[in-house]
Amino acid sequence: MRFLFHDEAGAPEVTLKGEAYKYIVKVRRHGVGDSVALRHPEASGTLYTYRLAQSDGRRAELMLMSEESLRIGAVRPLHIGWCLVDPKSVEKVLPQLNEMGIAGITFIACDRSQRQFKPDFERYRRILEASMQQCGRSEWMGLEIADSLEAFLAANPQTVVLDFTEETLRDTTGIGTVLIGCEGGFSEAERTLLASCRTLRFDTPLILRSESAAVAAAAKILL
CATH class of the missing domain: 2.40.240.20 (Hypothetical PUA domain-like; domain 1)
Structure with a gap:
């Protein structure tokens, strides 16, 4: 501690x-x-x-x-836009994301998000509190909800999308915001909306769960 x-x-x-x-x-x-x-x-x-x-x-x-x-945190900020998934999945990886220094997470109701999923910010804060005491981080992770994917992109125009594409995530210079889909990925309508964004993939033939992708992106970019 x-x-x-x-x-x-x-x-x-x-x-x-x-x-x-x-x-x-x-x-x-x-x-x-x-x-x-x-x-x-x-x-x-x-x-x-x-x-x-x-x-x-x-x-x-x-x-x-x-x-x-004495402020202790990551050497560079990283913001995750995360299409809503089961809160239990978020809870499992929230300590890891906090330890790696994620600056904030914006949860977004996407086309393939199950509508009953609602982020429990009070519970998330308790998890973050325990994690901060253990890892020494002094700055709270920001947590918020975006009304829509369109609203999120308007507020974060330099978003990099993680999806199935040709270009792999190698050079992370300049990446400040990443967008991660929910289980099932992005719908075709959403991919059309995201067409103007830079889209990258992990260098693996395997399909990652949404929470695994969040942790992998954080580690790749911040550590």
Whole structure:
């Protein structure tokens, strides 16, 4: 764990109770005199270092030692436009995408998206919170919904599309936004709409699931 999110981070004294106490003392085995790093969830660019002053078996008292502006993230931004898939599929790979530094994901209802799928941003944020504490990332991943594919392209005219085509994804220079289809890929109407976009494919004869494509694109471009 690189730090712990806490709503009182930044205060001269912080009391850890409940799950925060169990995690720091029971799981992470911090004892009196140890340093504990905290960030505030609404001002995550500042890292606060506390000293664990005392612990009584139910709560721990922390004393502020120092603070610094410390932003940690990917060296370059990457935005994913993702046609809606089963939220459970997103949840499985969200920690990996967060660790690799994806700046944001825009979910789009595409022709082959199942209409009952709705992104659960509250649950996604909890997943991201746990991932950030583990990997050290300080900046929250942006999450949003686009009203339509047309609206997404209007807002992101330099989008690169991942689809079945001749050109393979090799040189990633200048790629800031990638569009990934849902299970079943893009419809013919959508491919017509995307005709003016640069379209690339992975150098593999195998068909990737939508979430696999998201992780592969992130790794290829960011790592």
